[in-house]
Amino acid sequence: DTGVSQNPRHKITKRGQNVTFRCDPISEHNRLYWYRQTLGQGPEFLTYFQNEAQLEKSRLLSDRFSAERPKGSFSTLEIQRTEQGDSAMYLCASRPQGRPYNEQFFGPGTRLTVL
Amino acid sequence: DAKTTQPPSMDCAEGRAANLPCNHSTISGNEYVYWYRQIHSQGPQYIIHGLKNNETNEMASLIITEDRKSSTLILPHATLRDTAVYYCIVILNYGGSQGNLIFGKGTKLSVKP
Numbered sequence: 001d002t003g004v005s006q007n008p009r010h011k012i013t014k015r016g017q018n019v020t021f022r023c024d025p026i027s028e029h030n031r032l033y034w035y036r037q038t039l040g041q042g043p044e045f046l047t048y049f050q051n052e053a054q055l056e057k058s059r060l061l062s063d064r065f066s067a068e069r070p071k072g073s074f075s076t077l078e079i080q081r082t083e084q085g086d087s088a089m090y091l092c093a094s095r096p097q098g099r100p101y102n103e104q105f106f107g108p109g110t111r112l113t114v115l
Numbered sequence: 116d117a118k119t120t121q122p123p124s125m126d127c128a129e130g131r132a133a134n135l136p137c138n139h140s141t142i143s144g145n146e147y148v149y150w151y152r153q154i155h156s157q158g159p160q161y162i163i164h165g166l167k168n169n170e171t172n173e174m175a176s177l178i179i180t181e182d183r184k185s186s187t188l189i190l191p192h193a194t195l196r197d198t199a200v201y202y203c204i205v206i207l208n209y210g211g212s213q214g215n216l217i218f219g220k221g222t223k224l225s226v227k228p
Contacts, residue, residue, distance in 0.1 A: 004158070033215065042202055042218025043159065056213055091158050095214065102149050102206050102214045106158025 002026060004107035006092050012113045013082055020078045021110045025094030032075050033104060034067055035091040036060065043091055049075060082114045118142065118205045124223045127197075133190040135222050137203030140184045147208040148179060150188050152199040153221070159202065162188065166208075193226045200224070 005024045013019050025032050030051050035043035046065070048056045051072035061067075064082075069075040079086055089111050093104040120138040127133040139148065149164040163170055163177045165186070170177045176189040190197050202221040206214065 031214070035216075040220070042200075042220055043216070045215040045217065048213050048215060050213075056215065058215075093158070100164060101208050102147070102164065102204075102216065103161045104159075104214070104216060106160065108156075109158055 004092055004094055004105050006090075006107040006110050008110060009108060010111050010113075012115065014115050015082060015084060017082055018078065018080045019082060019112065020076055021090055021092075021112075023075045023077070023092030023094075023107060025074070025092070026096075026105055029094035029096045029105070030072060031095045031097070032069055033093040033095075034075070034077050035093065037089040037091060037109070038087075046077075046090075079112075082112075084114045087112055087114045118146075118217070119203045119219055121201070121203055121219060121222045123220065124225070126225050126227055127190075127193045129195060129226055129228050130192055133188075133193040133197065133224055133226070135188040135190075135201050135203075135224065136185065137188070138185045139203070139205045142183050142205050145207060145209075146205045148177065148183075148186050149204045149206060149216075150175070150177065151202045151204065151216070151218075152197075153202070154196075154199040159218075162201075164208070193224075195226050195228065198224060198226045 032049040034046040037043040049069040089109040091109045093106045150162040151159040153159040179186045200221040
């Protein structure tokens with residue numbers, strides 16, 4: 001399967017712990033997005049990479065959140081000192097350069113539960 | 116905030132056409148209408164997009180009104196596998212756009228046998 005993959009699929013952690021999620025985009029896609037989705041809501045944009053450069057961060061991305069995309073390949077999203085409000089599905093998406101500019105390919109997501 | 120308004124839920128009988136409406140009365144001239152869907156426990160999936168002409172692909176048809184203030188996604192022969200939340204998104208569509216999708220709550224379509 002050459003789609004977007006995310007690991008782990010599920011993560012349960014205790015409040016105050018740090019967690020890290022990984023996203024492997026489709027190999028030729030140079031653009032990568034992270035979204036967060038809480039129950040009953042649509043996904044909310046968190047951050048965007050073009051190759052290895054992080055070009056935009058949402059105000060939702062507090063200073064406890066950090067994302068990287070070394071060498072423009074896979075990406076990681078780390079949450080430090082997790083809070084119960086961080087419980088959500090974290091989705092990664094990628095797209096290639098060119099048309100259609102807004103066809104993003106989503107991974108299955110990582111479901112985070114903070115106890 | 117999302118620039119679109121969709122009904123929260125709809126039902127459709129299996130084999131019948133599902134017509135999902137979306138209002139986007141504040142759409143600007145260079146914004147496109149995109150549709151995504153999200154099947155339970157999966158990431159969203161792109162369906163179709165358009166500017167002002169009607170569009171059709173292997174998944175669905177998109178009908179955009181002449182004033183572009185609303186659109187309808189049509190699934191011609193809905194199956195149980197089409198049960199999902201459908202999102203209508205209005206967004207600029209050019210290479211310089213970063214393309215951060217703004218999702219609303221969407222329409223939960225339930226296809227019933």
